[in-house]
Amino acid sequence: MGKAIKFSIVGIILLALAALALFNNQNKITKDEGFVTNKEDYISNNIASIKQFSLPEFSSTDIFGKTINTSLLKGKKAFIQFIDPKSESQIEVLKRVCQGFKDEESTITVFIKDSEGHMFERFMDEIRFALGDISIITENYDKYKNIFKVPPCCETFNLFNEKGKLIASDLNRELYYEKDIRIYLNRLVEKKNRVIKKKKFFVSNYIKLGENVKNNDFLKPLAKVIEGEEYFDYYVMSMFDNVCTACQTGKLINRLKELHKLDSTYIYFLIILSDNYNENDINNFKTHLKISIPVIRADKQLSNNWNQLMKEFSNIELNNIIFLMDKKGKIIKLMEPDNREEFFSYLSKMSEL
Amino acid sequence: MFKYSRISNFSYMIFLTLILLFNIQACDNVFYSKKNIQEKKYREAKIRWEKLLKSFPLPKNALKLQHKLSFPKKDEVKEGIYLHIPRYLCSDKERNIYVSDTRQHTILKFDSKGNYLNKIGKMGQAPREFFHPRYMAIDNDNNLIVHDTGNSRIQIFNPDGEYLKSFKIFKIYSTMATDKLDKFYFSYMSPDPLEPLIEVLNKDGQLIDSFGKRINFKYYSFAHNEIDISVNNNGEIYAAWINFPYVKRFSKDGKLLSEYEIKYKLIHELSKPNYKQKRTKQKVVIMPLINGIIAKENGFYLFLTYPRIEILEFNLKGEIINIFWKEQAFEYLASDFLVKEKAQEKSFYILQGSPEQKIEIFYAY
Numbered sequence: 001m002g003k004a005i006k007f008s009i010v011g012i013i014l015l016a017l018a019a020l021a022l023f024n025n026q027n028k029i030t031k032d033e034g035f036v037t038n039k040e041d042y043i044s045n046n047i048a049s050i051k052q053f054s055l056p057e058f059s060s061t062d063i064f065g066k067t068i069n070t071s072l073l074k075g076k077k078a079f080i081q082f083i084d085p086k087s088e089s090q091i092e093v094l095k096r097v098c099q100g101f102k103d104e105e106s107t108i109t110v111f112i113k114d115s116e117g118h119m120f121e122r123f124m125d126e127i128r129f130a131l132g133d134i135s136i137i138t139e140n141y142d143k144y145k146n147i148f149k150v151p152p153c154c155e156t157f158n159l160f161n162e163k164g165k166l167i168a169s170d171l172n173r174e175l176y177y178e179k180d181i182r183i184y185l186n187r188l189v190e191k192k193n194r195v196i197k198k199k200k201f202f203v204s205n206y207i208k209l210g211e212n213v214k215n216n217d218f219l220k221p222l223a224k225v226i227e228g229e230e231y232f233d234y235y236v237m238s239m240f241d242n243v244c245t246a247c248q249t250g251k252l253i254n255r256l257k258e259l260h261k262l263d264s265t266y267i268y269f270l271i272i273l274s275d276n277y278n279e280n281d282i283n284n285f286k287t288h289l290k291i292s293i294p295v296i297r298a299d300k301q302l303s304n305n306w307n308q309l310m311k312e313f314s315n316i317e318l319n320n321i322i323f324l325m326d327k328k329g330k331i332i333k334l335m336e337p338d339n340r341e342e343f344f345s346y347l348s349k350m351s352e353l
Numbered sequence: 354m355f356k357y358s359r360i361s362n363f364s365y366m367i368f369l370t371l372i373l374l375f376n377i378q379a380c381d382n383v384f385y386s387k388k389n390i391q392e393k394k395y396r397e398a399k400i401r402w403e404k405l406l407k408s409f410p411l412p413k414n415a416l417k418l419q420h421k422l423s424f425p426k427k428d429e430v431k432e433g434i435y436l437h438i439p440r441y442l443c444s445d446k447e448r449n450i451y452v453s454d455t456r457q458h459t460i461l462k463f464d465s466k467g468n469y470l471n472k473i474g475k476m477g478q479a480p481r482e483f484f485h486p487r488y489m490a491i492d493n494d495n496n497l498i499v500h501d502t503g504n505s506r507i508q509i510f511n512p513d514g515e516y517l518k519s520f521k522i523f524k525i526y527s528t529m530a531t532d533k534l535d536k537f538y539f540s541y542m543s544p545d546p547l548e549p550l551i552e553v554l555n556k557d558g559q560l561i562d563s564f565g566k567r568i569n570f571k572y573y574s575f576a577h578n579e580i581d582i583s584v585n586n587n588g589e590i591y592a593a594w595i596n597f598p599y600v601k602r603f604s605k606d607g608k609l610l611s612e613y614e615i616k617y618k619l620i621h622e623l624s625k626p627n628y629k630q631k632r633t634k635q636k637v638v639i640m641p642l643i644n645g646i647i648a649k650e651n652g653f654y655l656f657l658t659y660p661r662i663e664i665l666e667f668n669l670k671g672e673i674i675n676i677f678w679k680e681q682a683f684e685y686l687a688s689d690f691l692v693k694e695k696a697q698e699k700s701f702y703i704l705q706g707s708p709e710q711k712i713e714i715f716y717a718y
Contacts, residue, residue, distance in 0.1 A: 250523075285523060
């Protein structure tokens with residue numbers, strides 16, 4: 001009988017352990033979910049849910065004791081920002097939004113990471129001019145980060161429309177927070193009354209096959225370039241805003257150099273650098289990269305057009321523009337992200353003719 | 354009460370084994386739950402760190418660094434003078450200290466006693482603006498040279514912080530140093546192991562020389578030739594490999610003078626996984642061994658930050674003549690260092706990136 005009791009007790013303990021195991025299995029997650037170390041990882045793991053994200057249900061109290069909840073924010077555009085008061089650039093974002101975005105149709109809510117100490121005091125000083133217009137929440141920072149799908153590593157902002165749909169977020173991008181934020185906020189501030197969507201630059205929307213450069217708003221100034229070089233049959237124009245040998249640009253320049261070596265008699269190669277580069281930089285560019293292809297700096301008009309597009313999109317998207325045109329200026333081949341190989345093999349065949 | 358005799362011993366054992374296996378898996382899931390996953394990694398790393406500290410005790414003659422002061426000071430922090438993500442240090446002829454802060458996109462200047470002097474630049478692309486400024490150096494006229502990484506350029510400022518000039522760069526430079534002749538030395542990341550190790554530019558950014566051989570492995574990666582460089586008062590250039598225990602000394606015209614393999618047990622142990630990576634295609638996280646080098650006339654200093662802060666002083670034969678060290682918590686991270694020698698006295702500036710962000714001055718007695 002004693003043995004039976006012992007076995008029964010052991011059996012009960014084992015059953016309890018099995019129940020515990022089952023419970024833990026319900027909470028099982030994949031390894032990768034926990035290892036969010038930077039914003040890029042987070043975005044790539046969560047891009048689908050970020051796109052579908054809408055204003056979540058929440059309720060909190062701001063530093064003045066006012067209740068802030070989802071129903072209060074719905075029906076207006078809601079700008080929600082998570083801020084580490086140590087970050088000047090994050091505060092800068094908020095200041096600009098307060099200055100440019102505030103109106104009766106919008107709300108600004110800020111969650112502050114660290115509400116104690118000098119940094120918070122400094123934050124309050126900086127934002128004092130807008131204190132009446134924003135709701136500052138200092139409690140349960142991590143909990144709200146989770147609710148608003150903010151990656152554990154970083155701080156972000158989200159903009160929801162009147163229906164609570166996410167219309168802008170600095171998560172929905174691949175670039176650094178600080179660099180891109182300026183371009184983005186320009187849009188946010190300047191176009192505050194329109195629905196804001198993240199636009200992507202497609203080179204084919206601005207440079208159309210068969211079009212003459214003289215009629216192209218962006219490239220019109222390049223027509224002047226071929227005027228003096230009409231004895232060539234074709235022109236390969238390449239435009240770079242930023243050059244580094246270990247990057248994509250470096251590889252493209254190497255391909256152009258190879259083609260230029262094959263034929264420089266009836267195809268004219270030209271590299272155009274943005275107004276980021278001065279004459280000294282252009283000379284250095286030629287010697288550092290051992291380039292015999294002519295290199296010029298974009299003139300004022302082309303620079304204006306180029307910079308305008310860079311403001312609207314980003315410097316990275318407006319880099320590496322390469323196209324082929326004939327002696328009359330008609331664009332006959334355009335390099336796009338998905339046809340690079342085809343573009344260069346086309347040029348290669350032309351050079352061999 | 355059921356009769357235990359009905360359950361055979363054999364089937365009971367199978368039941369027991371299954372339950373145990375189930376529980377082992379369950380425990381694993383507990384470890385990988387959202388809450389605990391990072392704690393587990395943290396615990397493992399901490400155990401590894403403690404083990405290393407025990408396995409590689411310091412020699413008896415190692416000199417403990419004595420803390421003297423830290424800055425920015427608390428009252429300065431109140432006024433908004435603080436470091437956010439500080440990366441590199443540099444010191445001018447008047448012993449002022451510059452620190453680059455890649456998150457604030459600015460350079461902060463302090464005097465040798467740690468008093469705040471001024472800030473240079475803010476985020477942007479215009480002259481006197483930065484995007485992730487990193488490496489700094491001082492030229493012969495006491496001007497500050499800044500590697501403005503995100504804008505792919507070098508900017509030069511006079512000692513008052515006024516903008517003088519800039520030039521664009523075309524490579525991913527990973528370190529920078531200057532000499533008395535105002536030559537700028539850079540190492541750069543290259544996919545080609547046959548490219549030179551160091552490039553020399555003049556004040557206008559013109560390429561005037563290049564020298565040094567990269568170490569080459571079957572499976573070449575950028576990380577294999579990540580180096581730090583420093584130039585001594587004689588114009589000799591020292592290159593220390595970050596991930597391998599090598600240091601090379603070059604003359605001012607780029608001729609190889611000495612090659613050192615660092616024979617220090619701790620470095621040897623830490624470098625093992627990095628060698629594994631060079632032998633196979635297997636992906637192993639490269640472990641930085643050496644966080645910086647400072648050249649002097651008769652030797653050099655190497656800066657180690659893991660598992661403890663150690664500054665190793667070497668003579669020209671590559672022998673360790675002094676070890677300076679300081680205790681640190683597991684969470685402590687340092688990103689750069691400076692050594693100031695005045696007669697027999699040595700002072701060490703250590704840039705702490707975590708858990709606090711500050712510059713600490715130490716003395717060795």
